Structures are given as structure tokens and as C-alpha cells.
Amino acid sequence: MSTYDYVIVGAGSAGCVLAARLSEDPSVQVAVIEAGGPDTAQEIHVPVTFAQLFKSELDWDLDSDPEPGLGGRRTYLPRGRTFGGSSSMNAMIYIRGNRADYDSWASAGATGWSYADVLPYFRRSEDNERGEDEFHGVGGPLTVSDGRSGHPLASAFVEAAEQAGYKANDDFNGETQFGVGRYQLTQRGGMRCSTALAYLHPALECPNLTVLSSARAHRVVIEGDRATSVEVERGGTVEVVRAEREVILSAGAYESPKLLMLSGIGPAAALSAFGIEVVRDLPVGQGMQDHYMALLNFRTDVESLISAASPENAALLQSEGRGALTSNLAEVGGFFRSRDDLEAPDVQFHAAPVLFHQEGLGPVTEHGFAFGPCVLAPTSRGAVTLRSPRPDVAPRIVHNHLTTAEDRDCIVAGIRIALEIAAQPAVAEVATGTFDAPESDAEILAWAKRSGQTLYHPTSTCAIGAVVDPELRVFDVAGLRVADASVFPTVPRGNTNAPTIMVAEKAADLIRGSGAAAPR
Template sequence: MSTYDYVVVGAGSAGCVLAARLSENPDVRVMLVEAGGPDTAQEIHVPAAFNQQFKSDLDWDLDSEPEPGLGGRRAYLPRGKVFGGCSSMNAMIYMRGNRADYDDWAAAGATGWSYSEVLPYFRRSEDNQRGADDFHGVGGPLTVGDSRSDHPLSAAFVDAAVQAGHKRNADFNGESQLGVGMYQVTQRDGMRCSTSGAYLHPALDRPNLTVLSSAQVHRVVVEDHRAVGVEIARGGAIEEVRAEREVILSAGAYESPKLLMLSGIGPAAALSAFGIDVVRDLPVGQGLQDHYMTLLNFRTDVESLMTAASAENAALLENERRGPLTSNIGEAGGFFHSRSGLRAPDAQFHMAPVLFHQEGLGAPTEHGLAFGPCVLAPTSRGQVALRSARPDAAPRIVHNYLTTSEDRDCIVSGIRNALEIAEQDAATSVITGPFDVPSSDSDADILAWARRSGMTLFHPTSTCAIGSVVDPELRVLGTAGLRVVDASVFPSVPRGNTNAPTIMAAERAADLLREAM
């Protein structure tokens, strides 16, 4: 039995940050446990290849239960199973969310999580190639920069959105989130910059950091209401790793609640039904939120990213670190109000200079482009529950996408906005016809299409939320020596892509852990 000061479960977006920051203290022994393996695959590092990881051995390859708001359709839910986690699989968009998100959290009791209090952690993590200002930092581990793809279809989308009445915005993480423009990306010299590359790899030579790969954590070991270690399956054997100070779950919004429930921490009635002894009755797994996205796909006679993997483009990437292979796919977008009277945006657009359909699994067979909205501030809530007491069983996941009238109104309004953008001169100059769009502009047809064609935006949160499962210092209520540090602790899904907020939360958690030493 091996013993460490801290055992971090999950080498993903948060876990890599924690392992690196905690091991900066040479007197602290840190174990990082990851179910996947090292991030050596080429499709991780070449930005335009990210969806080639879907349904591979780099993917947890989850599916939801039949979604009631989608006519019983199951949603495909890719999650990174590799060093870097979803930061090794995502579209690399650097987005923090809205000031209102964090101020609302703090107002509801999440002390220490207001915008002014979390901004220093965003800045500390960041090495923004535009330079430092009141909102951005330089010198941090995470390289943030402008796209090196410069695809003409992305520029056409932004121009069309401006023609439709939306303002240009050069920095969605600055003073205002509203408007349209190109997204900044977590890339370094045209290649992906994950938390594995930014944080973990520079720390791997530290003698006080041990990384255990291809190791599946079965449960947290709890004795007398204190977490003392984890039970791990590796190479066909079961072993226990002890933590003298704390166990930290950073396995994500689906797996962290699953591990808590397997450990006896969760809804008592549900755990008892599986024969699991209840350690602490908490609403673990409840409150799940995600961004539901729809992308209208159009044909074009402009060369799209369908042909990005050419010898010429490979040479451009290798020699100049630019060109189509540096594309993060979701190159452009923006933030909008679906109706008047809102204090913050409730719809976000993503634009891809290639066909992106069938939940990202449909191979492009002709040149095209895709753009459309997500429900940015959903009112729907879902849940993560156990399927069985077996640790290798996938959890039961229901998001309840589009089950509230507010969310349905938002997606219909957003799709109408997309159709309006598609009619502008800048768009019609590159669009040659529809590929996958609503059959008419009626509310009924738009909503039916949204239910059929929409997908996750890969942003699950809030299943171990501050206030219900963990306290503002991310300690699990009623169980000493145990914290959760990942997007599951967010009281609500932020208005934007969730990788940067997850990194911020891990940076802040590292400080909280150091203060508790």
C-alpha cells in the first residue's frame, strides 16, 4: 500500500493543474491517477483533427439515457480519456463566461467565487499572446492566442453577422461579451495547448509527483467520515492508495458524482437500492446542466476544411505552424440576447468552416460550413445516477435538454437569428444551398429540427455543486479530507465554453489546499 499527501483522481483539465501546482512544494507527495494514458496521439495535438478522437480509445464514449425533450433520442457524450482529459479533445476555445455568472454564484452563497475574486486566477493561468491588460495575463502556463487558420468562410460568417446588426467583438473575455468575432484558442505555435502540455508535462520530472496511468479508481475509501485513500484497479489487480491529507476528485461532471456515489456519498435511497452503505446523504448527481447546440449546415463552393489534411497543408503546419490544420473547427462565433430585458447573453453561436453534423460524427463528403446557437443559460436541469454498483458501468445521464419553455424559446430564437445571418450578402456570397437546415421557418419546424439535429456542446457541469454537495472551499459536506475540483462544482453552467473556468477553479483550489496545509 503506497501513501501520499494528496491523491488526485483524474488527469484532465483540473487534475493536471492541481498535480502541477501542489507538487511545486517539494515537501508534498502527490499521486495523480488517470484511467487513460499519455497524450501521444497525433490527433490530440493537430487542432483540426480533434473529432477523430470521438469513439476511439481516447474517449469515454458515453451516451445519455433517452432524452425526454429530444423525442427520446439518446445524446452522444464524448469525454477525453487521456492525459489532459477534455482539454486534449475539445475545440480549444478560450472562453471564461460572463461576469454575471460568478457574481450570481457569490450572491447565492458561493463565497470567494465572484468575478472580481476569480479574475486573478484566470489571469494567473494565462499566457495571452496579445499581452497583458486588466483582463488578461502573460507568463502563465496556458498559451492563449489568435487562430492561425484565417479561413475565409469564418470571415464571411462574421461579416454576415455584422450585416445582420451584431457588433464586432475582438475580445469576448474583456469588457463585454456581446457581439461576433473570431475566438481565441488554447494553442501554442499552432498546436493544441492542453492542461497536460501546459501544466503536467513540465512537472513530470519532479520526484514528489507520481502519475499512475491506465488506472481505474473504483471508490474513495472513507473511514470514520474521513477520506483516507482510493481503491484502484490496474493491470487486473485491485490496490489501495492512501492519502494522508486529502483525496481530490477531478474526474469531471459525469465521473466525479459516480465515484462519490460508489463511495457511499449521494442520495441515500438510490444508494441503498444498489446495496451501497450510505456514508453521507447528499444530492450528488443532481442539477446537471449543459449547453445544447444546433448547427445549420450549408453547402459552399469555397474550399472548406474537408480537404485540410493535404500534403500542402501538412507542410504548412510543419514549417510555418499555420494554415487549415491549425483550425480549431469552431473558429468564430458570438453572443446574443434572444429577447429584450436580459442582463447577460443567453445564446452563443459557433461557426465551423466545414460541415459538422450528426453530433460531430458525420464525415464531410462535400464542401460546406456550419453555424448556429446553443442555449447558453439553460433553465433545464438533469441528473447523473448509478447504473449499477459495478465501477466499470457507465453512469445513467439525463440532461433534460429543451424540457423548459424558456430553453425551447431560446433555441428557436437563436435558429431564426442564424437563418437571418445566412440571408446576408456576405453569407450568400459563399453559400450555394442548404445541407441540413429546418424544413421551414415555422416555430414547429424549427423546434422539430432542433430536437432532431442538436447535440451537446461538451459542457456538463453542476453535479457536485457548491452549496449542495461541496462548500465554497470545495470540501465535500460531512466528509473530511475529500474535495471535488472540476466543472461539477459550478452552481450553474457558465455562459461560455467551460475549459477556462475549469482551469480557473483548479488554480483557485490549489491555493485553498495550500492554505489548509
């Protein structure tokens, strides 16, 4: 049995941050258990190629159960299985969410999680190339930069949205989210800046940090009322990794609740049905939220990203860190309201200068572009439950996309905004026809159910107030915390990687018993 002070499960977006921050104290020993291996694949680091990782050995390659709101259709759920986790295969968009998200968390009982409370952690993590201001930090591990592609098809979307009357916004993480513009990205010199690159690799120089790779966590061992260790399978052998101080689950919104349930922490009736001894009866896995997106695809004669892999673009990437190979696909987008009475956006757009259809798995054999909305503040709730007591079996996942009238109204309103933008001169000048889009107003909802997909933002399966307290400690189990997107009480209004990093930064201080460092 190997023994450490802290044992972190998952070297993903949160786990890498925790590994780096906790190992800053040379007096403690830190271990990270990661099911995948090192992030050496070229497709991780060259931004435009990230979708080539889908269904590869670096992808957990999950599927939902039949979704009742989508006519029983199953949806594809990619998740990173390598150092950096999903920050090593996402679209690198740096969005924090809306002030209203965090203030609503705090008002509902998540003490210490208001916007004023979390902003210092966003700033502490960030090294924004634009410099420091009220909202942004410099000198942090995570490089945040403007995109280096500037594809004309992406620019056409922004121009068309402005022609439709929507205002330009050059900082979606600033004073307001509303408007259209270019996303800032977690890139460094035109290449991906995952949490593995930003946090984990520098920390590996510390002698007190150990990463157990290609190691699958089976369960947390609970002795009495305390978590004492993690049972791990590595190289065909099951071993126990002991934590003298704490076990911290950072395995993500699908895997963290699964591990808790396999450890006897979860809905009692469901655990008993699998013969799992109930340690604590908690609503683990319940209340899941995610963003549902529907992208309209158009044909074009303009050169798209399907020709990005040219010798000229490779040379441009190597020499200047810019060009088509630096594209994150969703280069631009915006935030909108579906109704005039809303104070915060409920629709987010992503626009890509390439066809993106069939959940990103469809063949791309011609030039095209895509843009469309997601339901940004969903009212639907899903669940992660066990399929089997075997740790190597994927859980059951149901998001319940579009099962509420509010969410259906929102996606329809968002698609109507998309069609309005598509009718503007800037898009009409580059589109040569429809590749995949609703053919009539009456077909919008049916099309959205048929052609939509997850935006890869699962959250809230171990939520603050339900499963963990505001210090992220699992209720009534000493020495056990959860620190990843599963603790969000609700899904934030935006891409979830930056909020997940924030949670880990704050969790590190909660674990160490300190407050956030003064913003730099």
C-alpha cells in the same frame, strides 16, 4: 499500499493543474490516478483532427439515456480519456464566461467565487500572446493565442453577422461578451495547448509527482468521517492508494459524482437500492446543466476543411505554425440576446468552415460549413445516477435538454438569428444550398430537437452549496474535495474549459491555505 500526501483522481483539465500546483511544494508527495494513458496521439496535437478522436480508445464514449425533451433520442457524449482529459480533445476555445455568472454564484452563497474573486486565477493561468491588460495575464502555463487558420468560410459568417447589424467584438473575455468575432484558442505555435502540455508534462520533472496511468478509480475509502484512500484497479489488480492529507476528485461532471456515489456519498434511497452503504446523504449527481447546440449546415463551392490534410498545409504547419491544420473547426462565433430585456447573453454561436452534423459523427464527403446557436443560460436541470454498483459500468445521464419553455424559446430565437445571418450577402455568396437546416419557421423547434447536440459542457453535479462548500470540501467528510466543472453552481455563459482551469487554480490555493498570487 502506496502512500502520498495528496491523491488526485483524474489527469484532465483540472487534475493536471492541481498536480502541477501541489507538487510545487517539494515537501509533499502527490499522486494522480488517470484511467487513460499518455497524450501521444497525433490527432490530439494537430488541432483540426480532434473530431477523429470521437469514439476512439481515447474517448470515454458515453451516451445519455433517452432525453425526454428530444423525443426520447439518446445523445453522444464524448469525453477525453488521456492525459489532459477533454482539454486534449476539445475545440480549444478560450472563453471564461460572463461576469454575471460568477457574481450570481457568490450572491447565492458561493463565498469567494465572484468575478472579482476569480479573475486573478484566470489571469494567473494565462499566457496571452496579446499581452497583459486589465483582463488578461502573461507568464502563466496556459498559452492563449489568436487562431492561425483564418478560413474564408469562417470570415463569411462574421461578415454576415455584421451585415445583420451585430457588432464586432475582438475580445469575448474583455469588457463585454456581446458581438461576433474570432475566438482566442488554447494553442501554442498553432498546436493544441492542453492542460497536459501546459501543466502536467513540465511538473513530471518533479520527483514528488507520480502519475498512475491506465488506472481506474473504483471508490474513495471512507474511514469514520474521513476519506483516507482510493481503491484503484490497474493491470487487473486492485490496489489501495492512501492519502495522508486529502483525496481530490477531478474526474469531471460525469465521473466525479459516480465515484462519490460508489463511495457511499449521494442520495440515500438510490444508493440503498444498489446495496451501497450510505456514508452521507447528499444530492450528488443532481442539478446537472449543459449547453444544447443546433448547427445549421450549408453546401458550398468554396474549399472547406475536408481538404486540410494536404502536403502544403502540413508544411505550413511545420514551418510557420499556421494554415488549415491549425483550425479548431469553430474558429469564430458570437454572443447574442434572445430578448431585449436581458443584460447578459443567453445565446452563443459557433461557426465552422466544414460540415458538422449528426453530433459530429456524420460523414463529410462534400464541401460545406456550419453555424448555429446554443442555449447559453439553460433553466433545465439533469442528473447523473448510477446504473450499476460496478465501477466499470457507465452512469445514467439525462440532461433534460429543452424540457423548459424558456430553453425552447431560447433555441428557437437563436435559430432565427442564424437564419437571419444566413440570409445576408456574405453567406449567400458562398452557400450553394442547404445541407441540414429547418425548412420553415414552423419546423424550427422540431428540427432543433432532431438535429441538436450537447456542446460538451456538463457541469454542476457536485455543486457548491449542494455537495461541497465554497472551499470545495465535501460536506461532513474530512479530507475529501471535488475540483472540476461538477462544482459549478450553474453552467457559465461560454465554453467551460477555461473556467475549469480557474477552479483548479483556486482549489490549489484553498488546499494550500493561501490566496491568489498577485496578477502578473
